[in-house]
Amino acid sequence: MPRSTPEIPNASMADIAFLLLTFFLVTTTIANDRGLSILLPPPPDPNAKQDEVKIQERNMFKIQVNSSDALLVEGEPMDDVSGLKDMIKAFVLNNGRDPNSSDNPEKAIVSYKTDRGTSHARFVQILDIIQAAYYDIYAERASVTNAKFREAASDLSDPQNKEIYDRGREGIPMNISIAEPTKVGG
Amino acid sequence: MSKFKKKTQVKQDIPTSSMPDVVFMLLFFFMVTTELRQTSIEVKQNIPKATQLRKLQRKSLVTNLYIGEPIKKDQYGTEPKIQANDVFIEPKDIVLWVNREKDKLSEAERDQLTVSLKVDKEAKRGLIADVETELRKANSRKLLYTTLEDDKKN
Numbered sequence: 001m002p003r004s005t006p007e008i009p010n011a012s013m014a015d016i017a018f019l020l021l022t023f024f025l026v027t028t029t030i031a032n033d034r035g036l037s038i039l040l041p042p043p044p045d046p047n048a049k050q051d052e053v054k055i056q057e058r059n060m061f062k063i064q065v066n067s068s069d070a071l072l073v074e075g076e077p078m079d080d081v082s083g084l085k086d087m088i089k090a091f092v093l094n095n096g097r098d099p100n101s102s103d104n105p106e107k108a109i110v111s112y113k114t115d116r117g118t119s120h121a122r123f124v125q126i127l128d129i130i131q132a133a134y135y136d137i138y139a140e141r142a143s144v145t146n147a148k149f150r151e152a153a154s155d156l157s158d159p160q161n162k163e164i165y166d167r168g169r170e171g172i173p174m175n176i177s178i179a180e181p182t183k184v185g186g
Numbered sequence: 187m188s189k190f191k192k193k194t195q196v197k198q199d200i201p202t203s204s205m206p207d208v209v210f211m212l213l214f215f216f217m218v219t220t221e222l223r224q225t226s227i228e229v230k231q232n233i234p235k236a237t238q239l240r241k242l243q244r245k246s247l248v249t250n251l252y253i254g255e256p257i258k259k260d261q262y263g264t265e266p267k268i269q270a271n272d273v274f275i276e277p278k279d280i281v282l283w284v285n286r287e288k289d290k291l292s293e294a295e296r297d298q299l300t301v302s303l304k305v306d307k308e309a310k311r312g313l314i315a316d317v318e319t320e321l322r323k324a325n326s327r328k329l330l331y332t333t334l335e336d337d338k339k340n
Contacts, residue, residue, distance in 0.1 A: 006198045019212075033242040034301060035332035043322045116312025120253075120305045121234045123314075124333055128236035136237055146238075154241045181315045 007144045023125040036127055059107045060102055065126060067117030067184050088133035088181060092172065113179040130176055138168030229254035229269050232307045235336035242330060247298050249324045253313065254306030266309040269318065280320035300328040
């Protein structure tokens with residue numbers, strides 16, 4: 001007589017699975033470690049003499065935002081920010097052609113000044129545009145897409161990524177100067 | 187005699203009545219042993235959006251500062267505050283806090299500490315600038331403004 005094969009009851013399998021699922025859903029925090037990365041300047045040295053660093057007017061691209069989030073680009077008010085990225089790109093890559101724009105990318109500085117009353121949302125929006133201009137330039141030089149370049153820049157331990165990163169950035173440092181905010185609002 | 191035929195079939199089912207108990211025990215075990223979240227965020231966190239995001243590679247080197255309007259307004263007021271771990275701190279405490287965070291890392295990695303600023307959209311630039319000044323004093327210069335991915339093309 002053939003013996004019936006022993007079976008493990010699996011009716012509660014679904015319950016267990018759902019339980020585990022719920023457990024992981026609750027405990028897992030989706031870490032959001034993405035954002036705009038910047039490097040702060042070194043701490044001010046109190047012993048160092050305050051010698052004025054002379055930067056030529058033509059090598060500065062001035063962006064100012066006031067306490068009511070209004071934008072001033074090179075002294076001109078600007079309402080629509082869609083053209084700002086191309087302006088910055090043209091400024092950085094001028095290479096001395098236009099006498100009112102930068103000498104070369106290494107000297108070009110994008111100066112970004114806000115007020116204490118500027119909202120963080122506006123600050124991030126403009127910083128995003130400035131960085132987009134630089135990343136577009138880098139990506140084009142490394143002949144990859146913008147997203148691919150940023151991905152490569154995030155992990156320089158891979159030699160292939162390092163190569164893309166170096167190719168893009170060579171000779172064009174990301175000179176974004178975020179100035180101490182003015183004290184009108186906030 | 188054949189009336190009392192001996193049963194050959196043996197019952198082979200595993201008893202399942204204790205299954206819920208086992209499952210609940212497992213659940214309780216995990217509930218007790220798992221640290222759910224290290225911190226509960228006590229400030230408003232409406233994170234702005236941006237397109238040029240960079241991902242951080244080493245999560246162990248990241249430490250968070252939350253800035254925004256306190257959720258418990260009647261207790262802490264409506265002025266944006268800085269939350270580090272579980273407490274509200276003032277900008278002047280940041281140097282101390284950074285040094286304490288650095289102590290948690292191994293010697294070689296201390297200068298690689300990245301501070302991730304999770305700032306509410308409505309927070310003012312003034313407070314954040316104060317935080318940045320303190321971070322510079324603490325020589326912790328790697329900074330990340332945490333943002334969400336903006337899907338629309340610009």
